[in-house]
Amino acid sequence: MMTFDLQTIGAVSVLRPVGPVASVEDAAQFVEKSRGLVSSSMGRFVLDASELSYVDSSGLEALVDIAEQLNRYGQVLKMCQISETMAETIRVTQTAESFECFEHVQDAVRSYR
Amino acid sequence: MPKWPFHSDQLTQARGVVSISSGLLVVIAVITLFVGGLTWHTLGELRQAVRQQRVDALTQSVELVASQTELALQDHDFSRIRRLLIDAQATGHYQRLSIEYGDQQLLLSTDLGSEYRQNLPANWGESSLPVERKSRFDPAIHRLTIHEPLQVSEHQNAVLIAESMPFPRLEMLWRFQLASKIMVLSGLVMGLLAILQLRQRTAPLFAIRSALCSYAQGHTSTHSLLVSSQFGPEARAFNDLLQERDALVSRLDLMDCENTISSIGSDTFGLSSICAALSHGMIVLDTNLNIIYLNSSGAAYLGADPSMSIGKSLESIDTEESFMKAASSILNPDAARKQVFEIELEHSSSILRATCSRVSRDQDTICLIYLEDITQQRHADKSLNVFIAQATHELRTPLTNIRLYTEEAMDSEVTDEKFRSEAFNMISSESRRLERLVSDMLCVSELEAGSMQIRKESVRPESMFEELERDYSAQAQAKEIVLNFDMPPKFPTIEGDRDRLGQAIHNLIGNALKYTPTKGTVTVKVDFDEMDSMTVSVSDTGIGISKEDQKRIFERFCRASDQRIESIAGTGLGLTITQEIAKMHAGDLVVESELDQGSTFILTIPSGRSAQNNAVNKAA
Numbered sequence: 001m002m003t004f005d006l007q008t009i010g011a012v013s014v015l016r017p018v019g020p021v022a023s024v025e026d027a028a029q030f031v032e033k034s035r036g037l038v039s040s041s042m043g044r045f046v047l048d049a050s051e052l053s054y055v056d057s058s059g060l061e062a063l064v065d066i067a068e069q070l071n072r073y074g075q076v077l078k079m080c081q082i083s084e085t086m087a088e089t090i091r092v093t094q095t096a097e098s099f100e101c102f103e104h105v106q107d108a109v110r111s112y113r
Numbered sequence: 114m115p116k117w118p119f120h121s122d123q124l125t126q127a128r129g130v131v132s133i134s135s136g137l138l139v140v141i142a143v144i145t146l147f148v149g150g151l152t153w154h155t156l157g158e159l160r161q162a163v164r165q166q167r168v169d170a171l172t173q174s175v176e177l178v179a180s181q182t183e184l185a186l187q188d189h190d191f192s193r194i195r196r197l198l199i200d201a202q203a204t205g206h207y208q209r210l211s212i213e214y215g216d217q218q219l220l221l222s223t224d225l226g227s228e229y230r231q232n233l234p235a236n237w238g239e240s241s242l243p244v245e246r247k248s249r250f251d252p253a254i255h256r257l258t259i260h261e262p263l264q265v266s267e268h269q270n271a272v273l274i275a276e277s278m279p280f281p282r283l284e285m286l287w288r289f290q291l292a293s294k295i296m297v298l299s300g301l302v303m304g305l306l307a308i309l310q311l312r313q314r315t316a317p318l319f320a321i322r323s324a325l326c327s328y329a330q331g332h333t334s335t336h337s338l339l340v341s342s343q344f345g346p347e348a349r350a351f352n353d354l355l356q357e358r359d360a361l362v363s364r365l366d367l368m369d370c371e372n373t374i375s376s377i378g379s380d381t382f383g384l385s386s387i388c389a390a391l392s393h394g395m396i397v398l399d400t401n402l403n404i405i406y407l408n409s410s411g412a413a414y415l416g417a418d419p420s421m422s423i424g425k426s427l428e429s430i431d432t433e434e435s436f437m438k439a440a441s442s443i444l445n446p447d448a449a450r451k452q453v454f455e456i457e458l459e460h461s462s463s464i465l466r467a468t469c470s471r472v473s474r475d476q477d478t479i480c481l482i483y484l485e486d487i488t489q490q491r492h493a494d495k496s497l498n499v500f501i502a503q504a505t506h507e508l509r510t511p512l513t514n515i516r517l518y519t520e521e522a523m524d525s526e527v528t529d530e531k532f533r534s535e536a537f538n539m540i541s542s543e544s545r546r547l548e549r550l551v552s553d554m555l556c557v558s559e560l561e562a563g564s565m566q567i568r569k570e571s572v573r574p575e576s577m578f579e580e581l582e583r584d585y586s587a588q589a590q591a592k593e594i595v596l597n598f599d600m601p602p603k604f605p606t607i608e609g610d611r612d613r614l615g616q617a618i619h620n621l622i623g624n625a626l627k628y629t630p631t632k633g634t635v636t637v638k639v640d641f642d643e644m645d646s647m648t649v650s651v652s653d654t655g656i657g658i659s660k661e662d663q664k665r666i667f668e669r670f671c672r673a674s675d676q677r678i679e680s681i682a683g684t685g686l687g688l689t690i691t692q693e694i695a696k697m698h699a700g701d702l703v704v705e706s707e708l709d710q711g712s713t714f715i716l717t718i719p720s721g722r723s724a725q726n727n728a729v730n731k732a733a
Contacts (some may be wrong), residue, residue: 010492011463042463043392043413044489050699074392074410081699106560112489113429 002026002034005048012109013041016048021059030059034066043073047106050081060093067098076100078108135172135310142303149296156290160283161269166247167280168257171206175275179261180274182212186265191232198223201275208256208278212263237269244270255280317344321351335359360424367405367423394465394484398440402427405479414458414465414484439469440480455487463488503670504554506687511543511550518543553686556616557669560674560693567610574647575604577615578639585622593631596622599638605645607720609698614718617694617702620687621651621714627681629655629711645720646700652713658706666704667692691716 005016015037021027038045047066055063067077080102082090090096102108115444178201185193198210204221211222212228214237219229247260256279263271320340328338335355340348354518388395394411398404404422412419428437435456442448452469468483518536559565582598589596618637625635635652640648658666662673670685672678691714692702698718706712 010496011488040461042458042461042486042488043410044486072409073391073413074394074408106693106696109489113493 002029005047005051006037007105009046009105009109010043010112011041012046013037014046014048014105016051016111019054020054020056021062022054022056024058027056027058027062028071031062031065034062035069038066038069038073039064041052043070043075045070045075045113046079046105047077048081048105049066049083049086052086053083055086055089056111060089060095064095064098078102078111080105080108123493135307135314138303138307138310142300142307145296145300145303147300149293149298149300152293153290153297156286156293160286160290163283163286164250164280168250169279170250170256171275172246172259174201174204174275175261178210178275179263179273183263183265186233186263186271189233195221206278207275209274209276211274212271213274214265214269220271234601235250237265237271255282263446317347317351320344320348326353335563363403363405363424366399387645393486394482396427396436396482396484398427398444398480398482400444400478400480402437402440402444402480404430411482411484414463414486416460436467436469436482439467442480443469444478444480445473464491471509500557500669507550507670508547511547514543515540515547550686553690556690557686557693560690565693565697567613567694569608569610571606572609572611572614573604573606574639575600576635577618579609581615581618581622581637584619585626588626589635592626592629594626594629596626597634597636599636601639601641604639605641605720607645607718609718612696613694614698616692617716618649618651620691621649621716624714625651625653625655625712628678629653633711641720647718647720649716649718650713651716652711654711657708657710658704658712659708663704663706667702 002017002019002021005018007014007016017030017033019026021030034045034047037041045066047063063077070077077098080101081104082101087101090099100108100111102111151653178197181197182194185191185197186320194212198221201207202210202367205225209224210221211224211227212220214220218234219227220234222229244262245260250256251258259275259277261273261275262272265271317340324338324340328642332338335358338355339352342349342352388406388408391408392410394412394414395406395408396404396415397406402426403426405424406420407415407417407419409419412422415422415430422430427440432573433724435454437455439452441453448471450471454467454469456465456467457463458465464487466485466487468485470481470483472479472481518539522533522536522540522673556565578598582596585596622635622637629635635654636650636652638650638652640650644647656675658673659675662675665671666673667688669689671689672685688702695702695716695718700716700718702714702716704712704714
């Protein structure tokens, strides 16, 4: 079962999903949670992927979905601490241009200033 | 009939009813007029024919009587003439028959009341009588009078005057003709009504035609083409069409604008694409405050759909009146060209900085509103102000103590060496406190600014913990606290910044010793999981932390609201720094505590392998 840690740093919402996105249900839950935060923070959103160990195709689709919603605010999906596997998945599927990757959460948050 | 506003099916029905009623009225009026008029004319002709037939018969009869009378006159047979006239009257066709001679002198008459001669005159005299037949019909009394000349001799003339009985009025025909007259009048009335109705129905069409003629003459503005809505649904529909035309024209203008922007952009990207990709909002308005361009960020800030908003008034999508006010103001040629203001959106608690500019090119003027989301910036400014206020407050206490003790020690009247020694000790202690405080503040400042870097290297934890044990044994012993180090038999190597990790664990052990009373116990336990992630638990039997305080002890300058710690020196920055260091190592710091039962701080630091897995591949 996937869980979510939510942190607000300044005016930026930081979401840390805990557990793998390995099913359509997980992806739907992930998208729903993210969409609400993106909307309420007007696009000031960071995805902390430190506990996101694995994403399947539906999870990747969910990430692109969130990125598209952020595009409406003129933003890209800012992710931090993504795993090697996830980075490889993003590279292979050629979706890297939809995301912006940071080493630390603070770096991603600071980019909103 | 349905009332305005119509639904489409009702409108069709209403239009049909009106058309049928007007058309039917016209047809009935025309038929009535035609039938009535034809009947009237035919009956009139018929009555005329009947009368003419009667006139012809009487004329022939008079001619016959006249010829017989002439013969009798030539024979000078007066009595025969009289019999002829009496016989003729006896037929019932004549009311009176008479013969005149000379200067209208009566020779003979069938009218019993008239005086006439009893014989033929010897001298006929000069005649002024007509020499040709004359007929006259008196319509008032419906009677025909015929004057038939009589030739007695070459110089002797007379005239036979025959007055007919009144002609029958032909009542039936007259009634029919009256009825046809009424029909004609009815037809006229119906025709009039139909014309009035048609005029009413065609009034909007004429108004629309007039507007179209104006359009053909070059008056293309909607304001000059609008027709009064009092003309009914057609007029309102026409006005709606004009409004839609305006919206379409605006959209076309926008497309032209976008095309122009695209054409002047770089080869690969047009400016419109660049504007659409901006993280800042952009709204372009015309002089009527209608939206001619809105990028996606601007639409998101206003909570509008960009494609549906083009051509609409800003008022229709703007929930914040300040945009309207600013745009109206900036479009005034006498106003400043630029206006900057900040606005807090109610629906999202976001703060926007709006730069409203008037842009003029040739004779066109537009209003450009540029929106920047400065919410995070404002938070940072606020945090900085709070930090400065808190830092100033924290620095003031040791500085005041140093100043007071220095002044006392320098006082020439104080000769007590013991007091001086205490003062110097206090100054030294407060100086160290100040140094710690400044050091911690610099550390927090580096964290806030993002300038703090960790230098990752292979760290051997056992040596680090040996140093920590040496550092704190004396302090624990002095306070009669039992300090236990529960170490695993074997330490794997971890990836991290040795100094920063040491600083973090220092803070935890230092806090535990600080807030644990005498005779207490502090235990430092180190564990490694199968991924070699390190977990350092620092437990104490101290005063504990309340649930409320646990939520905020990681905030800067925050100390628990327990009265027992007021006398204990502390900056309130240690846990903030420790947690940030943990996060910089992709780890975490959590607390478990109960008031008066002690606290446990658990620091988790991923080891080399897991840290490597969690490391960000920036190239991705």
